[in-house]
Amino acid sequence: MNTIPLPRADDAHTAERCDAARNRRLLLDAATLLVGERGVDAVTMEAVAARAGVGKGTVFRRFGSRGGLMQALLDHTEREFQEAFMTGPPPLGPGADPVDRLIAFGRARIALVEVQGELLRAAEASSSNRFDVPARAVTHTHIEALLRAADVGGDLPLVAHSLMASLEATLVLHQWRNLGYTLDRLADNWSDLVRRVATPPTTDGRTVL
Amino acid sequence: MNTIPLPRADDAHTAERCDAARNRRLLLDAATLLVGERGVDAVTMEAVAARAGVGKGTVFRRFGSRGGLMQALLDHTEREFQEAFMTGPPPLGPGADPVDRLIAFGRARIALVEVQGELLRAAEASSSNRFDVPARAVTHTHIEALLRAADVGGDLPLVAHSLMASLEATLVLHQWRNLGYTLDRLADNWSDLVRRVATPPTTDGRTVL
Structure with a gap:
């Protein structure tokens, strides 16, 4: 041979x-x-x-060109964020309870707006379909997988869309800059929302205390 | 005199x-x-x-101009929708349980996309800040009031934002046209989401069955 x-x-x-x-x-x-x-x-x-x-x-x-720089900058930001939630330390990365990871995901995303918000908003605005970008597909897969791991019921692909919608940079920037909510308050609302979504409603729609 | x-x-x-x-x-x-x-x-x-x-x-x-016509058309659509949820028959209008009204609101909004989706999307895209339009303020006030009437806990103005985000015409159109979800399935996800949000999580984050 x-x-x-x-x-x-x-x-x-x-x-x-x-x-x-x-x-x-x-x-x-x-x-x-x-x-x-x-x-x-x-x-x-x-x-x-x-x-x-x-x-x-x-x-x-x-x-x-400046356009090329902006695209590279956004890819760079998204890649770092993806690394953090896919392979970084818990609670954002693997090893923590899936509901805690989901909470950490949104809190980190909201915090990112402070530095990268304008960039993320520019990217959302420039895309012909702002829902049809690769980074969003990765995020969606991640959120849906966490919901599944947490045994959350419901139509998980759509539950993931609904949750992601409240983390959109354009919305978060509006709430923060125009409406004056602190990023901490937005993050607390996210945590609360995730906990509610992760808890199935009782059959009669009333709370069991 | x-x-x-x-x-x-x-x-x-x-x-x-x-x-x-x-x-x-x-x-x-x-x-x-x-x-x-x-x-x-x-x-x-x-x-x-x-x-x-x-x-x-x-x-x-x-x-x-065509722009003036489009603006008038959108105002007309929004006004009719506002009349329906503010003074129309239940469950969308007054008289029904607030959670049922909230569910009816989202289902009606999603159904509207079938006829008015492109128009709503055009309006969202043309606004310099798509979150800063009068119709959105009316919707937000309505949703927040229903959450309050239903004794939902949490940071209600922000819970209302989160819920509204999942009804955005751009998102609903993407889910329906590009991803192939039926409007019925989107409406069912909305109903489920509202029921979960209206049910506070148990203190230890676990479900009481």
Whole structure:
């Protein structure tokens, strides 16, 4: 039997790719800080370059346009959030009670609005169908799985939609910025809502105390 | 004491206003039928005129532009819906149990999407802040009042927001048209959701059966 050589990584090429990934990360971190500090409108190619201490050309080479940067920034945020709820520490990640994980999920999502809200809202507004984006499918699968793990009854795919609807960035931003609710109060309402949804109604619709 | 003459209605003027109101109603009914039959894109000034059997000039004089017609059409739909839940027959209107009224409200709203969905979605998309429109404030007040009447606990203004979020026309249309859920199934999920929300969770978060 002949030995088939394993493909070897090209060391120079790998180093270059590592540099590229590190640069990309550096730029996205700078952009994330800018969103948090000055809002999404402040995130220009120039501002990101200045914040990251690189030339403007580097930002353009990496993302092509402001639209490309925004998309990358949102992907980056969503990916970090997905990592946190899929593989991070409990109660958001695996290991906690599913109802507690669901509560932690919403609380983390609401807290994220403080930094990423404008970005999330921009993404919702720019999509031709704001319900038809990959990140939403991942979230939906996660919430439905937690409801199932918690033995919640009902039409779980639709219960998951209903719960997700109250976490939409556009709604949370409106409640927080326009109506003056604190993010803590919104998070407490989420916790309460999840506990109610996780408790099936009694057959006569009345409370057993 | 001198007799102060009561202001008298100008009969000719009143008749003219009645005609105007009747014409307006006729045109809006024609436009509503068109939306239901052929979707919101089919609602042009010409099509409405043809459907109502009047000249195109009449439609332009009444509404100014297609945008004006759309706004009037949405106001008309919302007004009819508001009348139904505020003063119409139970269970949507007064006289029924508040939880039953809340269930009827959502079911009627979901059914409305079949005819008015595209219009409602267009209105949601065109508003600079889709949460900041008068019709939404009326709905919110109504839902919060029903929750209060049903002795539901929790942060009622926010519970009302959460419930309303799952009735948004954009979401319901996505569930129905893109995901293939029937409107009946969406309505059943709403009923179930309301019953759960109206039942407070037990203190230890577990179900008492």
